[in-house]
Structures are given as C-alpha cells and as structure tokens.
Amino acid sequence: MSDSPAASAAIEVRGLRKRYGDFDALRGIDVTVRRGEVFGLLGPNGAGKTTTVEILEGYRERSAGEVSVLGSDPGTRSRALRQRIGIVLQSGGIYGHVTPREALRHWARFYPTPRDVEEVLTLAGLQEKADVLSRKLSGGQLRRLDFALALVGDPELIFLDEPTTGFDPEARRSAWETVRRLRDLGKTILLTTHYLDEAQELADRVAIVKDGRILAIGPPRELGAGASHYRVAYRDHGGQLIELQTEDPTSLLSELTGEALARGERLEELSVGRPTLEDVYLELTADG
Amino acid sequence: MADALILTWRQYRLERRMFWRNPSAAFFNFLLPLLFLAGGGIILSGNQHDLNRLVPAIAGMSVMSTTFTALAYNIVFLRERGVLKRIRGTPLPTISYFGGVAANAVTNTALQITIIVLAGRAFFGIGWPHQWGSLIAFLLVGVVSLAALGVAFAHVIPNFESTAAYVNAVFLPVVFISFYVFDSKSAPGFLQNIADALPLKPLIDGLSAALVTGSSLSGNLDALAVIGLWGIFGLCFAARGFSWERTRG
Numbered sequence: 001m002s003d004s005p006a007a008s009a010a011i012e013v014r015g016l017r018k019r020y021g022d023f024d025a026l027r028g029i030d031v032t033v034r035r036g037e038v039f040g041l042l043g044p045n046g047a048g049k050t051t052t053v054e055i056l057e058g059y060r061e062r063s064a065g066e067v068s069v070l071g072s073d074p075g076t077r078s079r080a081l082r083q084r085i086g087i088v089l090q091s092g093g094i095y096g097h098v099t100p101r102e103a104l105r106h107w108a109r110f111y112p113t114p115r116d117v118e119e120v121l122t123l124a125g126l127q128e129k130a131d132v133l134s135r136k137l138s139g140g141q142l143r144r145l146d147f148a149l150a151l152v153g154d155p156e157l158i159f160l161d162e163p164t165t166g167f168d169p170e171a172r173r174s175a176w177e178t179v180r181r182l183r184d185l186g187k188t189i190l191l192t193t194h195y196l197d198e199a200q201e202l203a204d205r206v207a208i209v210k211d212g213r214i215l216a217i218g219p220p221r222e223l224g225a226g227a228s229h230y231r232v233a234y235r236d237h238g239g240q241l242i243e244l245q246t247e248d249p250t251s252l253l254s255e256l257t258g259e260a261l262a263r264g265e266r267l268e269e270l271s272v273g274r275p276t277l278e279d280v281y282l283e284l285t286a287d288g
Numbered sequence: 289m290a291d292a293l294i295l296t297w298r299q300y301r302l303e304r305r306m307f308w309r310n311p312s313a314a315f316f317n318f319l320l321p322l323l324f325l326a327g328g329g330i331i332l333s334g335n336q337h338d339l340n341r342l343v344p345a346i347a348g349m350s351v352m353s354t355t356f357t358a359l360a361y362n363i364v365f366l367r368e369r370g371v372l373k374r375i376r377g378t379p380l381p382t383i384s385y386f387g388g389v390a391a392n393a394v395t396n397t398a399l400q401i402t403i404i405v406l407a408g409r410a411f412f413g414i415g416w417p418h419q420w421g422s423l424i425a426f427l428l429v430g431v432v433s434l435a436a437l438g439v440a441f442a443h444v445i446p447n448f449e450s451t452a453a454y455v456n457a458v459f460l461p462v463v464f465i466s467f468y469v470f471d472s473k474s475a476p477g478f479l480q481n482i483a484d485a486l487p488l489k490p491l492i493d494g495l496s497a498a499l500v501t502g503s504s505l506s507g508n509l510d511a512l513a514v515i516g517l518w519g520i521f522g523l524c525f526a527a528r529g530f531s532w533e534r535t536r537g
Contacts, residue, residue, distance in 0.1 A: 057377055059533075079379045087377040093369030097309040098302065106302050109295065110379045133309070149374070 009068075010035045010157050010188040011056060016065035018051050018212075025051045027212040029065070035156075038179065038189040040203030040220075042196065044285055048212040049192035050090060053161050056190070057087050070157055083111055086150035090161040096135035100126050100145050103134065104152050111153030123181060124148035125174060140171035147178055158182060160191045164198060176201055196278050206277070208284050215284045220277045231275060232256070235268040292381045299380070299388025300395075307392060317358040318396060321350040322403060329411060339412045340500045345467050347404045347499065348492035351430045352459065354396040359438030360445065360455050362389070368448040368534050376532045390435055397431050408499060418502030425505060426494035429512055433487055433519030440525035446535075462488050470496075487518040 011033035018026040026048050033039040041049045054060045055067060058074040058081070067074060072081045094103060101117065108114035121130050124144040129137060134145060143163070150158055160179065164172045179202050182189060193199055199206045200220045207217040216223055230249040234256070235241055246252040249272050260267050275283075308314060325346040332338040366372045375385055408414040417423050445454045469475045469483035470492050483489040490511035497503040505512075 059373070059376070079381065082377065082379040087374075089370060089374060089377070091370050092374035092377075093366070093371045094374065095302075095306055095366075095371060097306040102302075102305070106298060107378065109298050153379070 008035060008071075009033060010037075010070060011039075011190060012066070012068040013052075013056070014066040016052065016055065016067060017063045018048075018055065018060070019063045025212055026055075026063075029209075029212070029214055031207055031214060031217065033188060033190055035188050036183075036186055037204040038183050038191060038202050040199040040206040041190070041192040041209055042194070042199040042203075042206050042281065043192075043209035044194055047209040047285075049194075049209055050161055051212075052209070053159055053190065053192055057085070057159055058082070083153065084156050086153060086155035086158040088146045088150045088158070088160045088163055090165070092146060094134050094142065094145060094149070097133055099131045099133055100137075100148065101130040103145065104148055107149050108152045113154055114152055115154045117152065120148050120152050123151065124178065140167060140174070143167070143171070143175065144178070147175070151182070155187070157188045157190070160189060162192055162194070164193070164195065172198075196281055200277050208281055210285045216280065223277055223280050229275065231273045231279070232271070233273070234270040237265050241269075292384050295380055295384035296387035296391070299384055300391040301388075303388050303392035304395065307396070313358070313361070317353055317361075318400065321346055321353055321400060324349070325404060325407060329407075336413055340414060341471050341496070343404060343408045343412050343414055344492050344496035344499050345470055347401060347495045348430075348466070348488055349463055350400040350404065351397055351427065351491060352434050352463070352488055354400060355393050355431055355435040356438035356441070357455055357459055358393055358396065359389070359435055360441045361451055363439060363442035364445045364451045365448055367442070367531060370534070372532045373534075393435055394431055397427065401427060405499070414500050417499050419498040419505065422494065422505040422508065423498035425512065426491060426498060426508075426515070429515050429519060430487070430491045430494075433515050433522055436519055436522030436526045437487070438522075439530070440522045443525065443529040443531060462486055465489070466492060485514065487515045490514040 009032045011031070013029055013031045016026055016029040017024070029048070029052055031039075041052060043049050051060065055062050056069050056074055058077045061075055070081060070084050072078055074081060098106070100121065104117045104120055108117055121127050124147050126141065126144050126148060129141055134142065137145065147163075163179070164175045167175065176198070179189060179191070183202075189202075191199075191202060203220060205218060206220050206223060208215045208223070229245045229247050232244045232246060232249055232252055233241060244252065244256075253272065256267060325342070328342045328346065329339065332342055363372070405417060409416055441454070441458065445451050465479060465483045466486060466488040469480050469489055475483075490508075493511045494508050494515075497505075497508050
C-alpha cells in the first residue's frame, strides 16, 4: 500500500527531552518504530509515555532531541503529515449531538483518500449504533468511535494512548481485536499502556519507560528471557510455596531434589520458569 | 485554498445541524432574546416611544448572545470535553474550523435580526430599517467584535461547570447597564461613561439609528469606533492565548 520502503522507520526518536518548568518529564528517549509493527510504550502513570506520544503527534514541543514521524518533523504541524496519521487520544471527546455515521462522514472529508465510512463502522463494531447520537453511547462504544475516527482517513501510522483504560474485560478484548485487525491491514501502531497483559498481547516490541527514560526495549518474550535469572518454585512439606531465583537452575534443581530425596520428601508443584515480562517490568520499575 | 473553503462549508453545515439538535443551546442563544422582545412588546404595547427603544435594545442583546455568549460556552465545552484537541490532531485547517464555527454564529445573528426587523415592521410600528448601510455596518463590526471577545473570554473560564457563572457575570451587568443608560436620560454620569465605553451600548445606539431614528452613519462613527476597538482587543486575545486543551489540573 505504501510506496515507501518497508524497511524504513515509521518513527525515529533520538535524545528526546522535555522539561516542564524545572521538571524533566523526558530525559533522553531513543526509540525507532519500524513500519508495520505494533510498538508498545509500557510504564507506570507519569512515566512520560503520553508526553512522548503527544510530541510525536504534534501536540507538544520538545525541549531537545531529534524526532521524525513518517519522515517529517511533527513539531512543524504540517497538514500533509496529519493526513497520514490517526490519533486515539487518552481522553478525546466528540460532539454530543452527532451520530457516529455523521461524525465519520465529516471526518472522512479531512483526508485525501479516506476509507469507506460503512466499512469503518463495521471494523469498529459500530454498525448497530451508527445512527444513535453520540451522547447516548456507552463508554466502550465511544472508544470504538475514537478508533473509527482515527481510522477513517486510512492512516499509515496510528497512535493509541491508553486505549483500554477503564474498560471492562469484554470491552478490552474487543479493543484488542480491533488493534490486531489494524496490524493485519499493515498499519504501524504506537501504543501506550500501563497494562502488562495488553503490551504482551498486542505489541511486537515493547519499551519499558520510567521517569522519562527507556529502561529496556525488545519483543515482550525476549525481554523476559533476557533477564539474568530463572525462577524455581515448589511447595514444601508444610504446604508453603517457596520461590527461588537463580542464574543456574540446573545446579539449584540438583541441590533441591538431592536434599528432598535424602529426607524422603517430594517437591510438590515443582516448576522452573523463565521470568515473564511482568517480572522484568516489576524489577525495572520498582522504586529504590 | 479551495479545499479549505469546502471544509469551512462542511464544518458550517455540521455546526448548523448540531445547533438545532441541542435544545438548551437553541433556547438560551436563540429564543431568549426573542421572548424578551415578545414580552416587552406586550408590556409596552401602545407606547411607541418605549417600543422604539425596546427593538434596538433587544437587537443589540441578540448580537451579544448569539456571538459572545454562544462562543464562550461552546469553546469552553468543546475544550473541556477534548473535542478541540481531537480536531487539532486532524488535517482540518484551523481557519476552516473557526470559519465554520463563526459562520454558524453569524447565521444565528442574521436570523435573529431578520426576525426582529420583521417583528418591528409587523407588530412594533417602527417600519422597515431606515438606514440599511448603517445597519449592516454595525452588525458586521458588532458580530466580529463580540465573537472575538467571546473566544477570548473562553480562555479566562477555567472549567465547564463555571461557564454559566463567568458568562453571566459579564453578560448580565453589561446588558443591564447598557439598557438602563440607553433608555434613561437621567442615568448618573459615571454609568453613562461606563456604558459608552462598553461595546453593547454603542451597538444599540447604532442599531437604534439604523432601525428607528434614521440618523446617518456619519453621526455614529464614534460608536462604531468603540465597538471596533473592542474587536481588535478581542481578536488579539482570542488568537494569542487560545488553548486547544484542558489545562492539566
């Protein structure tokens, strides 16, 4: 679909810094998002995820650093760039007195090559609510409209800022499904989230952000595997769950099983696990 | 350029559609001045001297409520709801957005003034406007100035909940002082000075000349200049401090 080489980056960020007064919100972010990938910025609230994304979207000016989005500097707020991106804000409202179909038809006119409105309504799962005034839609339905409005211009790159915060489990699943469908359409997606499972489910690569810095970056699975230790767990004869961490599970297991056999006991529920993204995340973002 | 014009038209169409779907906005911004006109007309019926003052006063108030009040409300609401921020992230040109919003306000002003002129002819015994050129000049400058002041005033309003308080804190005193000084020959001097310095009283004076007395535009250039100065002030502040997003709390 895109005539640009697939190998080129959708987003390039080098040494990005942002100061608010004397608070350093971003302290040197370096990240590259490839075309066609779903990239997750994962981190606790206040880590700098939204600030980063809003600089990339052209809402905020950076204090220092180099930023390129689809080959342009978003700080210039060029209309040509905005025609190629779609934005789902953390809390973007919509007119109360229009229906999703009307809003999408209106939005579609902003773009040179919009998608078909009916198709977008279907993609977002809004067919049944297409002619209901948006003030009567539920939170989950409004979020679908957010997606639909971001998609109707057929953007190459989509920003999703905390797309499922405050959702019930069913609404989250349905939002995830939409993101997967977008990836299948070949879109590049930059997603921020503070939900680990969301990053794990959706993102091809994840950057863990804290205090305005990137602490780790890579595919969710490899982030876990890249950690230095393994986790060995079992239940002792008193029924207590014991968890041990080791860099050398082979010798630890030999030691544990040897001792247990010597005592004539069994190691109930013995398991050896590689650390999950969750373990890495908690380790990296722990205070102190 | 052609594209921006088409998008302005689209935005305007959307604003019109939404306006009539929102009954409370339609009531406060549109029907209220007309109800005052009807109520005043009933009370003052038979007294041509008072009717001659009622019609231009309500016309001036209409201009203020369809532009200043309506825009301040709208912009604060859309800003706090995050609609402005969303629009800012689309390729819709800023000029097209504001063009559509302003054209919507101007349409309301034009509709109201038309109704008031027709009512003046049909029920209030003041005939057709005597000075069309003067009427158009005052409406034009009045609409631009009060619309700009409404947008500028939106910056001052911190959140949607307090919009009514802020807007009425300006709208009601300005209307009362302006109506009082316009109607009364014996208003205290300092009140007259205040009213003459605010934009509404000069607007009512100009509309009165155009609709009722027939005195020429050249005799009311001072009034036009006062409104124009407010307009320049309003435009500067409207453009300067415009905020597309809720300020972080």
